[in-house]
Amino acid sequence: MMSEVIEEYSNMYIDGQHKGLCKEGKDCDHSANADRVSQMEKSYKNILTELGEDVNREGLLRTPLRAAKAMQFLTKGYNESIKEILNGAIFDENHEEVVIVKDIEMFSLCEHHLVPFFGKAHIAYLPNKKVVGLSKLARIVEVYSRRFQVQERLTKQIASAISEALEPAGVAVVIEAVHMCMVMRGVQKMNASTVTSVMLGSFNEDQDLRKEFLSLLKKN
Numbered sequence: 001m002m003s004e005v006i007e008e009y010s011n012m013y014i015d016g017q018h019k020g021l022c023k024e025g026k027d028c029d030h031s032a033n034a035d036r037v038s039q040m041e042k043s044y045k046n047i048l049t050e051l052g053e054d055v056n057r058e059g060l061l062r063t064p065l066r067a068a069k070a071m072q073f074l075t076k077g078y079n080e081s082i083k084e085i086l087n088g089a090i091f092d093e094n095h096e097e098v099v100i101v102k103d104i105e106m107f108s109l110c111e112h113h114l115v116p117f118f119g120k121a122h123i124a125y126l127p128n129k130k131v132v133g134l135s136k137l138a139r140i141v142e143v144y145s146r147r148f149q150v151q152e153r154l155t156k157q158i159a160s161a162i163s164e165a166l167e168p169a170g171v172a173v174v175i176e177a178v179h180m181c182m183v184m185r186g187v188q189k190m191n192a193s194t195v196t197s198v199m200l201g202s203f204n205e206d207q208d209l210r211k212e213f214l215s216l217l218k219k220n
């Protein structure tokens with residue numbers, strides 16, 4: 001069983017953190033990871049059994065392992081760091097206008113119910129001599145959303161990471177999301193969405209700048 005997990009895990013991991021290193025076995029922690037996946041697999045088996053399912057029926061045979069791997073993917077942000085993600089993609093540039101990347105898809109897991117919440121993140125910053133590679137803003141969203149979260153903290157962590165990395169004149173982050181814990185269970189409100197925002201520096205101090213950013217978000 002363990003060797004099957006290691007093999008399964010290696011396949012997944014080639015596209016993951018270790019990439020090329022896996023094949024050579026350098027710096028790899030396959031057996032610790034395989035053990036972790038194997039423990040999670042047991043836990044999923046247990047959950048299914050407690051829910052009255054037959055874990056030996058054909059359709060469920062590999063489900064606990066799949067679910068364990070899926071959960072690892074959905075929380076992969078715990079193994080990522082902003083420093084690695086930015087990886088030198090910060091450039092000196094005397095650009096003094098606002099940079100906005102909007103409609104960044106985001107998928108996260110609510111830390112209260114472990115079900116998804118998802119939507120869009122919109123990011124703006126006013127540079128102060130430094131700009132960042134545009135894709136890195138979306139990658140910062142990935143680092144923090146692929147964890148167990150509440151939307152408010154997610155919004156704040158993204159804004160703080162940009163603020164620390166770039167020391168810009170201002171940062172604004174808005175997240176619009178739908179929480180499955182409010183749709184599929186609990187209060188069961190299909191159409192409720194949650195909007196959170198964090199405004200730092202000039203976006204906090206300058207009402208016109210903030211308004212300009214928010215009005216740009218309304219445009220298609």
Ligand SMILES: Nc1nc2c(ncn2[C@@H]2O[C@H](COP(=O)(O)OP(=O)(O)OP(=O)(O)O)[C@@H](O)[C@H]2O)c(=O)[nH]1
Nearest residue numbers: 110111112113149150151152179181182185186187
């Ligand atoms: N502020 C905030 N609350 C969240 C987020 N995700 C889920 N929640 C809320 O967390 C709360 C947990 O409340 P509890 O009363 O402990 O849990 P519950 O009985 O399952 O609550 P209901 O969802 O109302 O059934 C709920 O009101 C959820 O809507 C989030 O990102 N931010």
Ligand SMILES: [Zn+2]
Nearest residue numbers: 110112113181
């Ligand atoms: Zn929830």
